[in-house]
Amino acid sequence: MDEWKTLQDELAREGYVASPDLAMALHLAIALGRPLLLEGAAGVGKTEIARALAQARDTRLIRLQCYEGLDAAQAIYEWNYQKQLLSIRAAAEDGEGARAAEARIFSEEFLLERPLLAAIRQKVAPVLLIDEIDRADEEFEAYLLEVLSDFAITVPELGTIEAVTRPHVILTSNGTRDLSDALRRRCLYAHVDYPDRETELAILRARAPQVEARLGEQIVGFVQAVRKEDLEKVPGVAEMLDFAAAIAGLGVADLADDPAVLHVALATLLKTQGDRAALPPEVAARLAGKAA
Amino acid sequence: MSRVTRFAARDPGIAARLTGFLAHLRGHGFALGIGEAETALRALEHVRVADPDMTRRALRAVCAGRAEDVGRFDALFDAFWLNAGRVRERVTPSARADKTTRSTREDATARSSATGRADSPEGEDGAGDTAAEGTGKLIASGLRNLMKKDLRDVVSPADVAQAEIVARQLGQALRDRRSRRRRAARKGAGIDFRRTIRRSLASGGEPLALARRTRPDRPVKITALADVSGSMTLYARPFLAFLSGLMRADGDTDAYLFHTRLVRITDALRDPDPLRALNRLTLLSDGFGGGSKIGEALDLFARTHARRSVDGRTVVLILSDGYDSADPELIGAALARLRKRGCRIVWLNPLKGWDGYAPVARGMAAALPHLDLFAPAGTLADLAALEPELARI
Known part of the structure; x- marks a missing residue:
């Protein structure tokens, strides 16, 4: 009855700190054999959980990155055309009949697996990550x-192929677009938000143990x-970890010590010109002072 | 969590109670079917049902399908299971009685669903008041008109039908242009290997005829923002009808209203029942006919919704006269921000049709440099006449 807690602990051992909501949703998805749909801003760790789950369950992670114009040939399977061409030539020279050649070149041997096909043919159930499904077209969603x-x-x-x-x-x-109700209804759902202070501290401790506790608290x-702040691209968890690594790498002991170094390290947090301008050194120093 | 719902002695069991809960959610606008009920029951086998937190999480994962649902779920859960909400009727539905429970609650709940408030009081006028409360925090307003206007007087189903025709034509105009450009850029691209190989079998592996393939055209998306402030009341009518038509003609369209606040009306307009759609719209548009804060509304839009939905293939249609009760500078800044997302912006101004009109309203002047098209539009006929213009941008 407390398997979801066990799952949460398993994920924590792989360095992923999952909220109770997320752990419960994931546990149910696994227990009921249903897909899990994760929504949330970029950089909150949606993709990372699949990696953590695959590691925790010691299984393969198969990833399908969606993009506009994604079609069956890239998502499911494709025939190996070069090999087919060569084979047809060889068949013609050997005097093999067209019908026999056709049967041969459309067999398993000439089939190239793409993520979806690969995912259903594993001996151990893998984790199939379909990333950014909203970027794919509706037709693909229907097929999925x-x-x-x-x-x-x-x-x-x-x-x-079963x-x-x-x-x-x-x-x-x-x-980036509304997903169809049909897809939503097939999936269990969890909304992933930016972690709160405690959770983010736990993440930092798990992923960057070299950062001292006090500095870690300042960073978070x-x-x-x-x-x-009013930013175009709000920094996610990955950016926070980069920032922590940068700060630790620069040998800073206290965030409020050196505004110049802080400003340099901000390159890991703020990724657009506008955001850099929105957070000049003085403002950054003030925020760091507050955090300290 | 100390308060616990007490069920009647002849309580029909967990399956029926859960069905009652799902009916409760359904009444509040959740899209749930029989499949979800089964999943929810199965999910409860995997958790400690007596623990309300755990049950809440489990049912939320099953029942909520989008971010808004997650936000509303907790209040609905409390109202049903923990007696924290209103206690209007004892809910102990049997499997048989499910139908009646739904129909008794349907009316009230469908109305409050538009506002996202779970525990709204049920007085005759109560729904309207909570609507004001539930959505009124987007922008603080000095000029909100609390005299509610019923949009049913403003838009009739017949208008919608006519507007749908115009909307479809306009949508087509935008799409056609798009596909022309794509085709030209794509000349000779992509060989369909699968077909080519198959054909080449007949000629002993010699690919004599190359089968080609092209990528399908991607339609442009229309996002419409309609100003329904006092100065626009006259013109809002055809435009709202036009929006309803647009929504029906194309599933990708997104629509918003603004006066002193910004409200997303996409879901309301897409309601399959046109009359109910208008009802929901009425609930969303309190303050209709008041002052307008174009700059703030556009700025909020650019910062929030646009980040999600506006991209390089979007045309943003703005209908407004440009009379703003706030800082006109904001309009320019908001439009510039919006432009950065790569969209095209069309501003339809009903006043532009007037003789001797010049865009002297300060708001309008600030907006002009950021527009792809600035055109008159006061009536449906004007909108229809836009077709060639839209095809050009």
Whole structure:
């Protein structure tokens, strides 16, 4: 009954600090065999959880990065055309009949697996990460629904390939467009937000143990304050970790010590010209002073 | 968590109670079906049901489908299971009685769903008041008109039908232009290997005829912002009808209203029942006919919704007369910010049709440098006449 807590601990051992909500959603998704849809701003660790889960369960992570114009050939399978061409030439020289050649070149041997097909043919159930599903087109979303409900893929020349094991499916979305209700209904859902102070401290301790406790608290306090500023790109957890690494690497013992160094290290947090301008050294120093 | 709902002695069991809860959620606008009920029941097998926190998390993962749902779920959960909300009727539905529970609550709940308030008081006028409260915090306003106008008087279903035709044409105009440009840039791209190989079998592996393939055209997305402040009341009518038509013609359209606040009306307009859509719109548009803060509304839009939904393939349609009760500088800055996202901006101003009109309103003057098209639009006919113009930008 407390498996979700066990899962949370497992993830924590892999350096992923999951909120109770997220751990529960993930646990249910695994227990019920349903896909899990994660939504939230960029940089809150949506993708990372799939990696952590794969490591915790000691299984493969298969990732499908979605983009506009993604089609079946890149997501499911493709025929190995070069090999087919060569084979046809060879067949012609050997005097093999066209029909026999056709049967041969449309067989398993010439099939190239892409993520979705690979995911249903693993002996141990892998973690299938479908990243940024909102970037893919609606047509692909519809196709994905079919795969996610049947876990079977039909190749016209070969027939239907049934799933050997059901992958643990995690979908992420940044919300650049509304996903269809059908897809939402197939999935369990969790909204991932920027971590609160305590959680972020735990993340920092897990991922960058070399950072001293007091400095760590300053860093997290500073980053949380920066997030409240009016920025184009709000720094995520990964940026926070980069920033912490930079600060630690520069040998800073106290964030408020040296505004110049702080300003240099900000390059890891703020990624646009406008944001750099929005946070001049004085402001950064003030925020750091508050955090200290 | 000390308060616990007491159920009647002839309580029909957890399955029926859960069904009642899902009906409760459904009444508040959650899209849940029989499949979800089954999933929810199965989910409860995996948690300690007596622990309200755990049950809450489990049911939230199953029932909520989007970020807004997550926010509303907790209040609805409390209201149903913990008696924290209103206690209007004892909810102990049996599997058989499910239908009646829904119909008794449907009316009240459908209205409050538009506002996202779980525990709204149920008085005759209560729904309207909570609507004002629930959504009124987006922008603090000095000039909000609390005299509510019923948009049913403003937009009729017949208007919507007519507007749909115009909207479809305009959508087509934008799309056509897009596809022309793509095709020209794409000449000769992409060989369909699959088909080519198959054909080459007939000629002994010699690919004599190359099968080609092209990428499908991606339609542009329209995001519309309509000013419904006092000075625009006359013109808002055809434009809202036009928006309803646009929503029905194309699933990608996004629509917002602004006066002293900014309100997203996409979901309301997309309601399959046109009359109910207008009802929901009415709830969302209190303050309709008051002052306007164009700059603030646009700025808020550029900072929040636009980040999500506006990209290089979006046309942002703004309908406003440019009379702003706030700082006009903000308008320019907000539009510049919006432009950075790569979208095209069309400003439709009903006053532009007038003889001798010059964009002297300070807001309008500030906006001009950032516009791709500045055109008159006061009536549906004006909008229809825009077609060739829109095709050009």
